[in-house]
Amino acid sequence: MVCINGVFGMRMKENITRLGGEAVVVEDDWGAAVSLDKVEQTLKDNPDAKILAFVHAETSTGARSDAKALCKIAHDNDCITIVDAVTSLGGCELRVDEWEIDAIYSGTQKCLSAMPGISPVSFNERALTKVKNRKTPVTSWFLDLNLVMGYWGDGAKRTYHHTAPVNTLYGLHESLVMILEEGLENSWVRHQKNHELLRDGLEAMGINFLVNEAERLPQLNSVFIPEGADDAKVRSTLLNDYNLEIGAGLGAYAGKVWRIGLMGHSSRKENITLCLAALKEILDK
Amino acid sequence: MVCINGVFGMRMKENITRLGGEAVVVEDDWGAAVSLDKVEQTLKDNPDAKILAFVHAETSTGARSDAKALCKIAHDNDCITIVDAVTSLGGCELRVDEWEIDAIYSGTQKCLSAMPGISPVSFNERALTKVKNRKTPVTSWFLDLNLVMGYWGDGAKRTYHHTAPVNTLYGLHESLVMILEEGLENSWVRHQKNHELLRDGLEAMGINFLVNEAERLPQLNSVFIPEGADDAKVRSTLLNDYNLEIGAGLGAYAGKVWRIGLMGHSSRKENITLCLAALKEILDK
Numbered sequence: 001m002v003c004i005n006g007v008f009g010m011r012m013k014e015n016i017t018r019l020g021g022e023a024v025v026v027e028d029d030w031g032a033a034v035s036l037d038k039v040e041q042t043l044k045d046n047p048d049a050k051i052l053a054f055v056h057a058e059t060s061t062g063a064r065s066d067a068k069a070l071c072k073i074a075h076d077n078d079c080i081t082i083v084d085a086v087t088s089l090g091g092c093e094l095r096v097d098e099w100e101i102d103a104i105y106s107g108t109q110k111c112l113s114a115m116p117g118i119s120p121v122s123f124n125e126r127a128l129t130k131v132k133n134r135k136t137p138v139t140s141w142f143l144d145l146n147l148v149m150g151y152w153g154d155g156a157k158r159t160y161h162h163t164a165p166v167n168t169l170y171g172l173h174e175s176l177v178m179i180l181e182e183g184l185e186n187s188w189v190r191h192q193k194n195h196e197l198l199r200d201g202l203e204a205m206g207i208n209f210l211v212n213e214a215e216r217l218p219q220l221n222s223v224f225i226p227e228g229a230d231d232a233k234v235r236s237t238l239l240n241d242y243n244l245e246i247g248a249g250l251g252a253y254a255g256k257v258w259r260i261g262l263m264g265h266s267s268r269k270e271n272i273t274l275c276l277a278a279l280k281e282i283l284d285k
Numbered sequence: 286m287v288c289i290n291g292v293f294g295m296r297m298k299e300n301i302t303r304l305g306g307e308a309v310v311v312e313d314d315w316g317a318a319v320s321l322d323k324v325e326q327t328l329k330d331n332p333d334a335k336i337l338a339f340v341h342a343e344t345s346t347g348a349r350s351d352a353k354a355l356c357k358i359a360h361d362n363d364c365i366t367i368v369d370a371v372t373s374l375g376g377c378e379l380r381v382d383e384w385e386i387d388a389i390y391s392g393t394q395k396c397l398s399a400m401p402g403i404s405p406v407s408f409n410e411r412a413l414t415k416v417k418n419r420k421t422p423v424t425s426w427f428l429d430l431n432l433v434m435g436y437w438g439d440g441a442k443r444t445y446h447h448t449a450p451v452n453t454l455y456g457l458h459e460s461l462v463m464i465l466e467e468g469l470e471n472s473w474v475r476h477q478k479n480h481e482l483l484r485d486g487l488e489a490m491g492i493n494f495l496v497n498e499a500e501r502l503p504q505l506n507s508v509f510i511p512e513g514a515d516d517a518k519v520r521s522t523l524l525n526d527y528n529l530e531i532g533a534g535l536g537a538y539a540g541k542v543w544r545i546g547l548m549g550h551s552s553r554k555e556n557i558t559l560c561l562a563a564l565k566e567i568l569d570k
Binding site for chain 1: 425
């Protein structure tokens with residue numbers, strides 16, 4: 001079962017289909033969180049469902065879903081969970097063990113502010129047991145955990161599976177050290193406070209958010225493009241004249257929203273001040 | 286049809302099987318090149334074969350196969366070719382267009398001496414036509430060329446498929462600039478000359494090569510471990526006392542051969558002089 005409330009839920013479904021899986025879809029509006037009630041009802045209606053897949057932080061809209069509650073519902077219905085945490089890791093509360101997330105993947109280039117190219121992943125015993133008990137081979141040799149597991153755990157010996165992207169791993173290590181020095185919870189608070197700073201400034205200019213405050217990601221701010229503003233021109237002026245890149249809207253929101261990222265190292269007061277002042281200059285012209 | 290004369294031919298076969306393909310295997314001794322006669326005969330015996338897959342430079346043994354001749358045989362028998370050029374690119378003659386290689390993949394961390402983590406690939410029109418005409422979806426969203434092709438060619442527009450590993454790409458760019466400055470053919474000659482320097486020194490010490498001179502890769506030198514030498518101890522002494530890492534034997538040759546890489550930037554006279562002198566010191570003890 002896969003929850004779709006934006007581009008990356010659709011991506012999950014596409015990958016399920018490509019691998020020959022059958023996907024039962026729970027759909028929610030783009031810009032809203034995944035509905036707990038709908039998920040619970042759909043799980044009841046599909047008692048043979050084995051996995052619940054959802055996106056914690058929808059990068060396409062800036063909506064945050066309740067990963068803790070979704071995992072509880074899944075487990076109460078004998079499902080394991082696969083969670084897309086690409087944009088959440090480091091930017092907002094995410095407790096992999098406490099919330100009993102079974103399989104989770106993220107990216108290094110979002111709130112970790114590390115080099116793009118690798119993907120932090122985590123699997124608990126429940127997920128690994130499922131992988132070990134597969135009757136068909138994993139189609140990807142690259143991410144066949146049965147082989148990769150040879151690298152860790154008690155009694156792990158030197159194994160030969162792949163050449164690791166060591167330079168990128170060193171970069172990730174440094175970014176994790178920086179988060180450790182700041183404190184992970186402090187990083188979450190910083191992201192939230194900076195979101196509020198941006199929000200106050202944007203709302204003072206009459207610019208409104210796509211996502212309800214309660215379901216809003218601090219690191220990905222989707223706002224409606226003010227009437228009369230030229231979407232592409234504003235974004236290219238921001239980039240060329242102010243060295244600021246903001247994202248275009250996606251799907252049904254293409255041309256209707258801007259997506260302003262405040263992720264990791266870039267979630268800083270001076271960036272917000274610059275962004276607000278630059279937007280004001282461009283829109284006042 | 287897949288040719289196996291070492292670990293990486295076996296890897297190709299494994300990937301074919303994982304993806305649900307049926308593999309007809311042409312086997313040759315480890316340490317020998319792929320036999321042209323056997324391939325030709327097996328293709329005649331299997332007229333429904335659609336793809337010939339082989340490893341140009343077998344990293345597990347140091348054997349070089351005749352990619353040009355294999356591609357000709359494949360095309361004469363209505364097959365397209367998939368070529369593993371991980372260890373050949375930059376280290377020995379490889380002419381993708383002239384030899385009409387249809388699909389080819391390499392690695393950045395071998396003779397290009399760039400960062401590990403990305404894989405240069407190339408596809409010609411014949412290969413792309415096959416991809417475009419697939420009736421089943423590519424299982425990997427990651428390497429679905431139907432989507433990735435949106436990035437290049439005439440009339441290509443900005444597309445959104447993945448976040449590129451930009452830092453690693455900058456590193457690759459610099460390594461390609463270095464090869465351009467040296468001249469690609471000059472790089473091949475350097476690898477060959479340095480192989481001969483190593484070969485002369487090793488043979489003078491009574492150490493013999495696994496692969497026949499005619500089928501030998503200059504960048505991967507597999508030599509029999511001299512009688513009485515302690516495989517693991519020699520390798521760890523080389524690493525710890527001389528900062529030189531050489532590879533262990535693989536498969537049937539584990540404990541029987543060493544694999545001495547002379548790839549890219551590391552294919553230099555001073556490394557060979559050091560390696561020969563260090564080996565002599567250790568073996569004389």
